[in-house]
Amino acid sequence: MSVDIIDVLLGEHGMLNALFEQVERALPTATTREQLGWAIDTLEAGLTAHSGLEDKILIPAMERKIGQGGALAVMRDEHTELEDVLRMARLSDNVEEARELLKRVITLATRHFTKEEKFLFPLARHDLTGPERAEIGERWAELRCVTLAPRPGEPRRQRRPTYPPWGDITHSSGS
Ligand SMILES: [Fe+2]
Ligand SMILES: [Fe+2]
Secondary structure, eight states: OOHHHHHHHHHHHHHHHHHHHHHHHHGGGGOSSSHHHHHHHHHHHHHHHHHHHHIIIHHHHHHHHHHHHHHHHHHHHHHHHHHHHHOOOOOOOOHHHHHHHHHHHHHHHHHHHIIIIIIIIIHHHHOHHHHHHHHHHHHHHHHHHHOOOOTTSSOOSOOOOOOOOHHHHHHHTTT
């Protein structure tokens, strides 16, 4: 089965937006450095992995088509800026300052996502062919350790999953 990398990245934005909401809700009540540490770890884990994938598999493919610089360079720069502000929050020992920096990360990331959704992703759909986007989707699956199941009629790359007889499931669930 193939997935279009742009659909995949849009899905990641959706998950990250939900995560931003959670962090935003928790920030006002985070009064210690330890409580803020959770927010920093959460944002870092979500954002750094997402931006890293875009830097590694999407932007290079687009650079091969339209050259470096321009909007692609801006996207890379914004990824670096997000990492920098997160690092500043991690290094700050002032709770108020760290909280403001985290709010800034969320604001910057939200704006960045909007730019990608309105400009970068439509450009990628235009400039990369369907098979190219699917190939990048497969690379994404490898890096995210996601198994893409074949669609009906598609050549299978793996054995059809086999399930134990229903009787066995009933038997084991009763224990
Ligand atoms: Fe990005
Ligand atoms: Fe993105």
